[in-house]
Amino acid sequence: MFNYRVYWTFTKKSFLRSSVYRFDVWSRLGSNIIFLLMWGSIWTALYAGREEAGGVGFEAMLTYIVVSQFLTGVNGAGTPLWEIQEKVRTGDIALELMRPFDIPLRYLFADIGSVAFYIVTALLPLYTVLFIFMDLALPTDWLTWLYFVVASIIGFMIRYCIEMSFGLLTFFLVETGGIEDIFYFAMSLLSGSVIPLWFFPDWLATIALYLPFQGIYYIPNAIFIGEIAGAEILVSIGIQLFWVAVTYMTLRLIWNRASRKVVVQGG
Amino acid sequence: MLRYVELYFKLVGAGIRAQLQYRFAFVMRIVGMITAYSGTAITMWVMLYQFQELGSWNFYEMLFLFAIAILSWGFCIILFFHFRSLDTYILNGTFDRFLVRPINPFFHFMAMKFDVAAFGQFIFSIFIFIWVSIELGIDWSFGKFLFLLASIVGGVLIQGGLLVIISALAFWTTKSEQFYWVVMYPARNLTNYPLVIYPKFVQWFTAFVIPFGFVNYFPAAVILGKETPFFPENIGYLAPIVGIVFFVIAYYIWMLGLSRYKSTGS
Numbered sequence: 001m002f003n004y005r006v007y008w009t010f011t012k013k014s015f016l017r018s019s020v021y022r023f024d025v026w027s028r029l030g031s032n033i034i035f036l037l038m039w040g041s042i043w044t045a046l047y048a049g050r051e052e053a054g055g056v057g058f059e060a061m062l063t064y065i066v067v068s069q070f071l072t073g074v075n076g077a078g079t080p081l082w083e084i085q086e087k088v089r090t091g092d093i094a095l096e097l098m099r100p101f102d103i104p105l106r107y108l109f110a111d112i113g114s115v116a117f118y119i120v121t122a123l124l125p126l127y128t129v130l131f132i133f134m135d136l137a138l139p140t141d142w143l144t145w146l147y148f149v150v151a152s153i154i155g156f157m158i159r160y161c162i163e164m165s166f167g168l169l170t171f172f173l174v175e176t177g178g179i180e181d182i183f184y185f186a187m188s189l190l191s192g193s194v195i196p197l198w199f200f201p202d203w204l205a206t207i208a209l210y211l212p213f214q215g216i217y218y219i220p221n222a223i224f225i226g227e228i229a230g231a232e233i234l235v236s237i238g239i240q241l242f243w244v245a246v247t248y249m250t251l252r253l254i255w256n257r258a259s260r261k262v263v264v265q266g267g
Numbered sequence: 268m269l270r271y272v273e274l275y276f277k278l279v280g281a282g283i284r285a286q287l288q289y290r291f292a293f294v295m296r297i298v299g300m301i302t303a304y305s306g307t308a309i310t311m312w313v314m315l316y317q318f319q320e321l322g323s324w325n326f327y328e329m330l331f332l333f334a335i336a337i338l339s340w341g342f343c344i345i346l347f348f349h350f351r352s353l354d355t356y357i358l359n360g361t362f363d364r365f366l367v368r369p370i371n372p373f374f375h376f377m378a379m380k381f382d383v384a385a386f387g388q389f390i391f392s393i394f395i396f397i398w399v400s401i402e403l404g405i406d407w408s409f410g411k412f413l414f415l416l417a418s419i420v421g422g423v424l425i426q427g428g429l430l431v432i433i434s435a436l437a438f439w440t441t442k443s444e445q446f447y448w449v450v451m452y453p454a455r456n457l458t459n460y461p462l463v464i465y466p467k468f469v470q471w472f473t474a475f476v477i478p479f480g481f482v483n484y485f486p487a488a489v490i491l492g493k494e495t496p497f498f499p500e501n502i503g504y505l506a507p508i509v510g511i512v513f514f515v516i517a518y519y520i521w522m523l524g525l526s527r528y529k530s531t532g533s
Contacts, residue, residue, distance in 0.1 A: 023442070027449040034453035037469070038460070045322040045464035046314065054317060178299040185306035189313065199317050 006101055007109040014113030019121075028077065029122040036069040039194055054198055060225040061196075063136040067224045068193050068217050070127050071152060075159050075216065077118040078111030081180055084167030097259060104255050108160055115156075137225055144223065147233050151220040154240040159187075159216045161247035168251075171258040186211070192218030198227070212243040271374060279381040286383050293383065300387025304337060307459065308395075322464040327402045328491055333459050334395035335415075335483040339422030340455070341388025347427040349380040350434035351447040357437055357528075373521055403491070411490060418486035418503065421510030425482050426455075428510075428517035435517075438524030454479055463496055470497060478513055481506040 018025065043065055047058045084107075087093045096103055131138060139145055166183045173179070188194055191213035197205045208214050219236045222228040228236050286293060308330060315326045324332070353376070356362040365372045365379075400407065429451055437443035454477060462470050462484045474480040485503035488495045495502060 023445065027445050030449045031453045034457065037465070038453075038457050041464045041466065041469075042314070042321065042460060046318045048320075048322075178295055178302050181299045181302040181306065184303065185309075189306065189310050194310065195313055200313055201316050204313065 007105055010106055010109040011113035011116075014110040015117045016113075018114045018117035025118060025122050028073070028118065029126065032069060032073045032076075032123075033126070035072070036066065039065045039069065056196075056198065056225075056227065057137070059135060059137045060227070062134070063138070063225050064196055064221050064227075065194075066127070066130060066134070066136060067148075068221050070123060071155070071217055071220060072193060073123045074115055074119060074152070075156060077115045078160065078163075079107055081163055081167050081183065084164065085170045085180075088168070088170040103259075104164055104251055107164065111160065139224060139226065144226070147237070148220055148224045151223050151237055151240060154237065154244055155216040155220050157244050158212055158240065158247055161244070161251045162212065165247070165251045165254050168254045168258050171261055186213050187216070190214070191216045192221065196222065196227070212247055215240040215243045271370070274370065275374075275378045278378040282379075282381040283383055296384040297387040297390070300384060301391050304333075304388075304391045308333065322461050324461045324463075324493065327399045328487070328493065329461065330395050331399045331403070331491060332461060332483050332487045334392040334399070335419070335422065335487055336455070336458060337388050337395075338392035339419045339482060340426060341385040341392065342419070342423045343426045343430065344382050344385045344388065346377065346381075346423070347430040348382055350376070350430045351444050351451075353434035354437040354441055354443040357441055362528075372525060373518065405490070414504070415486070415490060418481075418506040421486075421506035421508075422482040424510030424514040425478055426451075428514040429454075429477060429479075431514070431517040431521050435521040435524040438528050458483060461493075467497060474498065474502075478509050481509045 040062065043061055044058075047053055047061065051058060053061075093103070096106070130136075139148070163183070166180065169179060190208045190211055192208065193216070197208050197214060197218050200208060208218075219228065219240055223233055223236065311329050311333070312326055315321060315329070319325065321329065353362070356365075365375045368375060399405070405411075430447070433446045433451060434443045436446055454473075457465070457469075458473065458479045462473055462480050465473075470480070474485075481503070485495060485498070486506050487493070487503075489501055489503035494500075
């Protein structure tokens with residue numbers, strides 16, 4: 001039986017906990033702004049005054065980057081990879097195994113709380129101002145906004161499952177150096193978070209399209225600026241749903257193995 | 268002075284022996300570093316696949332710019348990276364042991380740790396230097412090579428200086444690690460790309476306030492013969508001096524903070 005109230009408590013608690021660590025929120029927002037400045041400048045320089053490149057207008061491209069940076073903020077506000085690894089290494093996670101809840105779900109619901117706090121207090125105010133004062137290509141009909149929100153939430157779930165799976169690999173490996181770097185690389189490049197897939201070399205774009213990472217940034221961003229439009233939107237969201245299912249089952253599989261390993265070792 | 272040099276190697280030698288006890292961890296960390304930097308290099312390549320140039324810098328020139336930053340950062344990790352966690356030492360009260368010994372506390376804290384994983388940075392950046400030199404046909408005269416070394420030293424002092432200033436903040440605020448992630452980590456990322464692409468106030472800031480421009484952008488422009496709009500030509504030659512001045516300032520800020528330091532008093 002799935003008991004919503006237990007998990008909902010985690011969400012509320014972590015929302016409240018975030019409100020105590022104000023400095024964290026501000027520092028996270030600070031570096032988000034610096035990275036926004038960096039990628040905004042890079043794309044302005046790449047376009048070098050051209051109105052459009054590769055069939056995409058400059059305004060749309062700039063919008064892509066701003067929205068992507070917003071989603072980076074959303075996806076970065078949960079439990080970071082190193083914290084999960086740390087919990088496994090120190091054995092803290094074993095204590096949680098004794099408690100009557102499912103750990104992958106417990107972290108997901110806790111993340112939702114801290115992410116919600118960060119969105120409400122930091123991201124929304126900042127990006128509302130940016131949307132108003134910058135020359136950006138915002139969607140004109142409400143349905144696109146809705147699709148964007150849906151795609152972003154599914155993207156968040158994909159990212160959560162992948163990141164948690166990588167974190168739990170710590171159970172099986174003594175040293176995770178190299179593995180987490182591959183994760184971060186895939187997360188930034190193959191997801192299309194800083195360079196949209198249509199600017200990739202063809203072979204690399206094909207690889208990226210067959211991987212789950214594009215569902216995290218590329219699909220929501222491209223829906224937002226109208227590069228994915230019409231019937232394609234539903235197909236893309238379908239692909240995202242497929243990846244949520246796959247990554248969630250992978251996470252479950254790794255978790256089952258991992259928790260059994262703890263029992264064996266803990267003797 | 269000589270006593271300090273001898274002492275530094277003794278303290279550091281002990282640190283290295285300790286780290287080499289974990290061979291596998293050591294190798295994996297180096298592999299991890301190289302993977303991460305290759306990731307950034309691949310991102311640059313993909314970025315320029317369609318566009319060819321970023322603010323008149325091509326892919327190889329950008330790699331060169333990146334490699335200078337990585338090489339000096341490698342030395343910086345060895346010498347100064349642990350400064351960022353001074354706050355932990357202060358909060359735990361373990362900082363006091365640096366004060367009760369008959370040597371300069373700044374020096375003692377600096378020699379406490381020597382991170383050998385910086386080999387990853389060295390392998391990566393030296394590989395890039397060779398590759399780019401061949402691709403761009405840079406002719407390495409003795410003078411040019413000497414200037415590269417001098418500006419690497421400058422870059423180490425600038426980045427090390429900022430780490431020292433960040434750690435000194437812990438004397439006033441009991442926070443330092445977080446300042447690293449807010450200020451320095453993004454600043455380092457910013458300077459992986461030629462400064463010319465940023466708004467003027469950012470360029471001005473990175474030249475004269477936190478002089479990260481002198482870590483790689485200005486020296487690389489001198490070596491590759493690139494223009495640096497808004498700045499005097501060959502301003503890059505100043506890099507070593509800027510490094511020394513900035514580090515001396517950082518050292519005095521740290522000592523000032525230390526004089527204000529009160530133990531957690533448990």
